[in-house]
Amino acid sequence: MQYLVSVIDDGQALxxxxxxxxxxxxxxxxxxxxxxxxxxxRWVFAGGLGFPSAATVVDNRGEQAVFTDGPFVESKEFLAxxxxxxxxxxxxxxxxxxxxxxxCNRRIEVRPFLVR
Amino acid sequence: xxxxxxxxxxDLDIAEDAAGEAFxxxxxxWPADGVPPNPGAWLTTTAxxxxxxxxxxxxKRDDKHREALMVxxxxxxxxxxxxxxxxxxxxxxxxxxxxxxxxxxxxxLRMVGGLTVPEIARAFLVQEATMGRRITxxxxxIRAARIPYRVPSTEDLPARVSGVLAVLFLLFNEGYLAxxxxxxxxxxxxxxxxxxxxxxxRALMPADGEVAGLLALMLLTEARRHARxxxxxxxxxxxxxxxxxxxxxxxxxxxxxxxxxxxxxxxPGRYQLLAAINAVHTSAGDxxxxxxxxxxxxxxxxxxxDPSPIVALNRAIAVAEIDGPDVALALVDRLDDRLAEYHAYxxxxxxxxxxxxxxxxxxxxYDRAIDLSGNTAEAAYLTRRRDQLAPPxxxxxxxxxxxxxxxx
Numbered sequence: 080m081q082y083l084v085s086v087i088d089d090g091q092a093l094x095x096x097x098x099x100x101x102x103x104x105x106x107x108x109x110x111x112x113x114x115x116x117x118x119x120x121r122w123v124f125a126g127g128l129g130f131p132s133a134a135t136v137v138d139n140r141g142e143q144a145v146f147t148d149g150p151f152v153e154s155k156e157f158l159a160x161x162x163x164x165x166x167x168x169x170x171x172x173x174x175x176x177x178x179x180x181x182x183c184n185r186r187i188e189v190r191p192f193l194v195r
Numbered sequence: 196x197x198x199x200x201x202x203x204x205x206d207l208d209i210a211e212d213a214a215g216e217a218f219x220x221x222x223x224x225w226p227a228d229g230v231p232p233n234p235g236a237w238l239t240t241t242a243x244x245x246x247x248x249x250x251x252x253x254x255k256r257d258d259k260h261r262e263a264l265m266v267x268x269x270x271x272x273x274x275x276x277x278x279x280x281x282x283x284x285x286x287x288x289x290x291x292x293x294x295x296x297x298x299x300x301x302x303x304l305r306m307v308g309g310l311t312v313p314e315i316a317r318a319f320l321v322q323e324a325t326m327g328r329r330i331t332x333x334x335x336x337i338r339a340a341r342i343p344y345r346v347p348s349t350e351d352l353p354a355r356v357s358g359v360l361a362v363l364f365l366l367f368n369e370g371y372l373a374x375x376x377x378x379x380x381x382x383x384x385x386x387x388x389x390x391x392x393x394x395x396x397r398a399l400m401p402a403d404g405e406v407a408g409l410l411a412l413m414l415l416t417e418a419r420r421h422a423r424x425x426x427x428x429x430x431x432x433x434x435x436x437x438x439x440x441x442x443x444x445x446x447x448x449x450x451x452x453x454x455x456x457x458x459x460x461x462x463p464g465r466y467q468l469l470a471a472i473n474a475v476h477t478s479a480g481d482x483x484x485x486x487x488x489x490x491x492x493x494x495x496x497x498x499x500x501d502p503s504p505i506v507a508l509n510r511a512i513a514v515a516e517i518d519g520p521d522v523a524l525a526l527v528d529r530l531d532d533r534l535a536e537y538h539a540y541x542x543x544x545x546x547x548x549x550x551x552x553x554x555x556x557x558x559x560x561y562d563r564a565i566d567l568s569g570n571t572a573e574a575a576y577l578t579r580r581r582d583q584l585a586p587p588x589x590x591x592x593x594x595x596x597x598x599x600x601x602x603x
Contacts, residue, residue, distance in 0.1 A: 091417050167341040169293055170351075191340045 081123060082172040084179055085188040088159035105184050112182035116164060121175060127160035143168070150183055158184065163192075196239060196283035197306060201288075201344060204246050207306060207334045213246035214238075266345055283399045284344050286392075291342045291358040298333035299362045305330055307395070308388050318385055319369075350572065359396065360409050362465065363389050367413050372527040372570050380572035381424060404456055408467030411452035415473035430576040433481050446477045456488035470496045487516040504533040508540055538567035542577055554584045 082180050101109065116122040131150035138145045149159065162179060164170035180187040196217075199209035208505045217238045231237040289302040302321065304310045310318075316326035336342065347355040370385025393410040400406050422436040431437075453474040456467050463471065472493045479485040494510035508530055515523030524547040527540070534540035545560035561581035 100366075145247075170340045170343050170347070173293065189340075 080167065080172075080194065081163055081192040082169075082176075083188075083190045083192065084162040084164055084172070084176050085158050085190070086127075086160040086162075086183055087156055087186040087188060089156045089186060090161075091185065101183065103183070108182040108184075111177055115178075116162070116175070121164045121166065123163035123165055125160070125162040128158060131157045149168075196242060197309075199239070199283055200242055200246055202281045203243070207288075207337065209246050211306070213242040216245045217242035218400075222458045279399055280346070282395070283346055286359055286396065286399075287346055287355060288337060288342060288344050290355075290362045292355075292358050293340065293342060294333050294336065296362070296365065298329055300332050300366055301326060302333045303362055303392065304366070304388060308392060310388065312331060314384075318382065326390070356403060357405065358471070360405060362397070363393050363413075364409060364466075366392075367416075371416060372573065380428070380430065380570050381420065383420070384433060386420070387412070389413060390417060404459065404461055405466045406463060407452050407456055408470045411456075411470035412451045412466055412473060414445045414449035414452070415470060415477050418442040418449065418477065424572060428572055428575060429579065430446040430570070430572040432536070438480060438482075441477065449477070450474050451477070463496070465497065465501055467495055468500070474496075485516070487513055491517060498581070504530045505539075508534060508537075508543060512543055515547060515550075520547040523547055524551065536567065538573070540564075540566050542573075545577070545580070549580070549584065555582075558584050 113122065113125060116125075131153075134150040136147040136149070136151045138147070160183075163174060164175055166175060169189070169191070172191075176187050176189045196214050197207075197210050200213055202208055203564045204210055204213075220241055221234070221238060225231075225234075231269055239454065287304050291298050294302065297319070300317050304318070305312065305495055312327050312330065313323050315330075317322040319326065321329075346352070365460075367389035370382040370389065372380070390410070390413050393406070393413055395518050397403075397406050397410050401496055417439050419433075419436060421442070422438065422440040423431055425431050449470065453467075453470050456463060457471075472490055475486055475489050475493070490513040491510065494506065494513055497506050498510060508527060511523045511526040514526060524544065527544055527547065530540060541560045541564035545557050548554075548557035548560055558581055561584075565574050565577045565581070568577060
């Protein structure tokens with residue numbers, strides 16, 4: 080069972096005045112956490128994301144593709160990065176996410192992938 | 196039965212429907228064919244067959260997983276211990292912290308308590324359809340997010356048990372002091388169900404101190420139920436209650452649990468302390484015999500565990516009985532910034548101010564408490580107390596001549 084573990088930025092980036100809001104200490108803690116995910120066979124994928132202002136929305140449902148500058152939803156809180164982890168059930172996923180939240184010092188959302 | 200089917204098929208819907216179908220078939224057939232020699236086993240076997248039929252019919256995506264479970268589990272008659280384990284697992288699933296609190300309460304009543312959706316909807320004063328959706332959403336999340344159906348590991352157990360107890364305590368409190376303008380002030384069906392579930396958990400986890408504590412707390416509170424409401428529908432405070440109307444059997448059971456916990460010598464948790472406080476109150480045949488210093492000592496212990504302002508408020512009420520209302524009022528006033536929106540804070544201040552002869556301030560505090568109280572019986576009580584105060588002085592400053600009947 081795979082879970083998307085989203086990292087929520089609720090003001091840290093704005094406070095840091097730069098794209099990459101994680102401090103050096105947070106980055107180090109995230110690295111340790113990532114190593115552990117890999118060692119335990121939980122790691123599927125992970126990545127940090129650029130600022131929402133760097134986003135472009137594409138809509139090609141009509142006759143012509145339309146490109147729009149900026150994220151599809153404007154909000155103070157945004158997705159700053161994510162993990163995709165492998166866990167047997169929600170309890171396991173929540174346990175990992177609890178440590179992940181501590182490592183990156185952010186709120187985190189855990190969401191299951193659809194089971195195929 | 197639902198619990199054991201859930202374990203076998205790891206799907207609450209299938210378990211519930213299969214159990215329902217089995218009962219329906221029984222109702223249809225037993226009057227004609229006669230009751231089978233082992234009705235319980237008959238129902239379980241029938242429900243298992245129905246569940247397997249349904250899974251085959253639906254060709255669910257994770258069919259194979261479920262079929263495997265069914266193959267592994269081929270003992271239809273489970274010993275009592277295993278059924279209890281199933282029920283315990285079900286409780287932990289229904290009270291999982293990933294579910295919203297209101298969903299946890301509803302799901303626990305539905306799956307563990309066996310209440311119907313209309314019954315639960317009535318208990319929470321929402322439309323049946325709304326409650327149905329709430330329960331369906333919770334079950335969908337259990338399935339989609341794969342909330343596990345098992346007793347948590349030893350290291351997680353204390354936190355998860357306290358989560359289960361929090362659900363039961365909320366259920367009980369909603370019944371004990373119901374909120375809402377059109378509801379009965381005391382909802383006995385909720386308090387009774389919370390007690391029944393607490394007894395069940397106590398039977399499943401007899402060594403857990405807080406489980407015993409919560410059950411004792413509920414019993415000692417429920418024991419005073421009939422004395423808490425006057426014939427005219429007004430709340431009666433502990434001080435004014437007819438202690439002869441208390442349920443002595445429930446009190447004896449509650450006291451027994453409290454003594455049992457004291458005998459272990461293990462430091463008590465929050466529910467055990469609250470139960471002990473209630474045990475002191477219910478030990479006094481007359482309110483004047485209440486051992487207030489014991490109550491304050493227990494609150495002191497509770498404050499060190501739970502620094503919430505509500506605990507501090509209740510402690511101050513006990514302090515008033517020993518050190519006087521002036522000392523208590525000073526303690527209460529310190530809580531203003533955190534409890535300004537809490538009806539009991541204003542009701543407590545009103546009572547202390549009244550005892551200090553500060554009628555005007557007391558009246559204002561009663562007004563605020565009445566505004567904030569969501570409970571009709573409590574509001575009725577507060578209104579009566581307020582109206583017993585001396586009338587407010589007229590703004591004009593004109594001396595009001597006494598009415599002719601006064602002073603006779």
